[in-house]
Amino acid sequence: MIRLVDIIMRIITIVAMIGLLGSYTAPYVDPNVFYPSSLLGLAYHYLLVANIILLIYWIARWKKMAFLSLIIIASGYPLITTYYGLNPESTPDTPHDLTLMTYNIRMLDAYGWSREKDAPKRIVDYINDSDNDIVCMQEFPRREASSKKFPSYPYYHKNKDVTLISRYPIVNKGDITFEKGNSATCLYCDIAVGKDTIRVYAVHLESYRLGKNEEQIYKELTSGNTQHATEGVKNISSRLVRANRNRAKQAITIKQHMQQSPYPVIICGDFNDTPISFAYHTLSSDMKDSFIEKGRGLGNTYVGEFPSFRIDHILHAPTLRTVSYIRDTVKYSDHYPVQSKLKFR
Template sequence: MPLTLFNLRRLFKNIFILINILVAVCLLFSYTAVFINPAKFWIPAFFGLVYPYIVLVNILFVLYWFVFNAKYSLISILAILVGFGFLGNYVQFEGEKAPKEGIRVCSYNVKYFVADGVSPKMATVEKVVQYLEDGKFDIICLQEANITSQSFRMDAIKTKLGNINRMQVVRSSRTGGPVTYTRYPVAGTGEIQYENTGNMIVFADLIIHKDTFRIYNCHLQSNRLKPHELNTIDSLRYTNKPKNYDKVKKVGSKLKQAFIKRAEQARILDGHIRNCPYPVIVCGDFNDTPVSYSYRKVRGDLKDAFVESGHGIGNTYNGRLPSFRIDYILHNPVFESYGFETGREKLSDHFPVHCVLTLKNNQ
């Protein structure tokens, strides 16, 4: 039978339907990433990582079918609706304005103050300090802070922050890690150390309004992808050389191991939070997106400040893939969050995040 124009159109339509079904299935599969421990089955974690791109392709299919054959738009619409709640973890349309009074909290991975270079820069330190000073924050959680530089010291930074008079520096590292600054009295401090990694967590018990609260400053397992490995991923857009796919396998292996390590670290942190006698605030760089097992494990019954009071797209990673939200401020439900914002200062490979927390019984 000759391939008529009608048959050709029907063929293309069927191909589009099959592709649409495949993309919708990928979206449904990405939802399972939050429930399945990567140590047991790691493939869903990769789909969870690229969830924003999968949902975007599904939205494009919905728009396409609205124009050409509306009934087929249900394929993607139903897939999106099944996990509609996940969208709010990435995009918020109405944020709560910050009140004048409250606890101003900031979390910022400063990448050892190297900015776009390979060594710490005093100019970067000064710009970061200026940002923190302008924010007049009451609690500041820095990750990947350089604590051994001869050019500057973390306690010197504290003296430049007029609102800050106390500091907790990670003690188990000789080079750097999480550093917490605060203006509140500190009743106690501690660390959660993980095996075979430089990633760690520090926590401090703060006395706020005569009550005690615990602040966790977290830096979960890094992917440790080097610039040339990111270049390999980019090169796939332009070439299909087999050697590039071998390199991609190595990148995939690194991501897999990082997923598994973060899941275990999140499990340990979750247990620590559950045994904490005080309401908690959890800040830091989780190195994982909201559609991930580790995020769900750490969040538990806590509130996500971005979801509660953010607006716009919540990406916090200032890198090759800017759709990623991997920096968080989570809090106990005794707090309410207002005015969550993601700064756009390009002083690190992360953007800073901050919000104002108020105690519900103080309103």
């Protein structure tokens, strides 16, 4: 009986190993060329947990399979640091030159998702009280005027659902356009910070556009109800693949624009993608990730109906240094706000 269990567990382990190895390829494979890698990348931390559990099993059984399992898990260690920060706690009063926050404010709770009547005011007050120099917001109501809600930020630029507000002068600004049918938004501002000038890109990349139907399917699947499993998984998978492909193109377009910048670059916002993705890898190449530099603990930033991931990012040029990184766990939206203090090298 034990031998049969070992055979079954060996098969499961091999499948889990192949899945984990496949997820390692996600940052390097354009989903427009081969999309399965992007789906495995999305499942990375589930695959990692499964492999760790199987590793414990093989250690307990004192089998050689444990060594192979350990090697495969260890080979992906750099990816683990993108999900869990191992940095020491930052000192609050460390000298810095710039503070920046990115926050998906979910239309200022326009449709009452939070079920709290004062949610819009709480979001606005939170941003005003945060004392950041630059704030990038996604899902900002298109008809709202940022100058009225954030009077201490006299400089701003808005494009569709993305708004950037700043205490420092914006000396130049513009927008990046994408292919027809894409729902992404990207704006940029050249901002004078003392004697230096930086270019800040605020982005909201393509979302999965998962609605109530997909939410219901997801709840049924996680509760063990597989009556509509085939149709539901097919529908959700097609949306995931389409969004992954669009974000890959958007990331390439933005990166090409970034490479022409005459100033040090910061790019932040809701990427709608994890660090184990082609879009993130494209945008973060030759850049520093504030979470990896100074993040501590779990880095998930999405807290909505679907599984939680780190999809809100602050990336910056190597000529800047991250002094501190904070993911504040206030639940005024379906995203946590992310803040970073930066210093010129």
